[in-house]
Each structure stands twice: as structure tokens, then as C-alpha cells.
Amino acid sequence: MARDRKITVDDILDAAERVVVRLGAAGLSIDAVAKEAGVSKSRVVYDHKSKAGLLEALIDRKIEAEKVKTLAAVEACRDTPHPELFGRIALATDVPSETDTAVALAVSAAMSSEGELRDHTRAWFAEDLNAIRATDRPQAALLAYLCLTGFTCLELFNFHRWDEAERAVILEGIRMIFTSLPEPG
Secondary structure: OOOOOOOOHHHHHHHHHHHHHHHOHHHOOHHHHHHHHOOOHHHHHHHHOOHHHHHHHHHHHHHHHHHHHHHHHHHHOOOOOOHHHHHHHHHOOOOOOHHHHHHHHHHHHHHOOOHHHHHHHHHHHHHHHHHHHOOOOHHHHHHHHHHHHHHHHHHHOOOOOOOHHHHHHHHHHHHHHHHHOOOOO
């Protein structure tokens, strides 16, 4: 006799991502996620309490995945002038996926009404900023990071896509901001 597959919290979050990709932020609901995951609505509510809780779990998972990727990229760039910055620049060579874009848009839409979601994102950026400023060139690092953040946000929110050649030139320019911009004082 075949055993039923156990549905995990990650399965439910995977279903939430698929719903967001297919229906957008407005289509994300406990019902839609339950249907997509093949579980009861009560199971989703039990795990996440509300739509806001579901989004918070989705954000937490995305942030943790980004932290893992960032740590690996920073390690790979340990021989550069600023591994924290150059690792993040290396990550920006990849075009955001359809899922990344959909989740970013859903999170952005939800942040207007959900303070806890904003707090999670603020905390993540605060960690990033602390890592970026930990250099003997903090002003250049901050300006390069702000350029990088603008670059990635334009793509993440699907406002603009650069082709591979443009992407390479822009990212090299961001590296040059750090290496060549004089520090004040």
C-alpha cells in the first residue's frame, strides 16, 4: 500500500510562490495556497495563522536563502578589495527569476499595510548595510551599494531589464565606484 506524502511547511510556501507567480499579489489567499498545495485551508491557517503570516514566512524563507547565497558569494570574492560588496555585485550578474519578481511585488504590496513585514525587510537591509560599511572605504562602499540596490530593484520589480553586455558594464561601473571614489576628509 502506498504511503501518502507528508506535506511540509516548505511545500505550502512553494505553493504560495506558485500562486503569486500565477495570480500576482492580489491573488494570494489562504484558499488559493491551500488549493495549490493540495491541503485544507485549516492546515494553512494552522501553520501561518493569516495571509500576513504566510507572507512573513515567505519573506523569512527568501531572506534566509539570500543570506546563504550571499555568504557563498562573499567567500568566493574573499580576494577582492571588499568581499561583502563584490560578493553582492557577483550575485547581481544573474537576472532575477519570474518567481523572485513575483514574490518581490507581493511583498512590496503587502508592506504598505503590514508593519511586521516592513520590519523584517528593514532588519535584513540593516545587516547588509553594516556588512557593506565594514571597510576602510565606507562612503565609497555605501554609494556603490546604493547603486547596486537601485540596479537590482529596477529589475526585481520588473521596471527594466538589461541585456548581458549592459549588465556587465553597469556592474563593473559599480565596482569602480568603490575602488576609485575618493573618501571624504
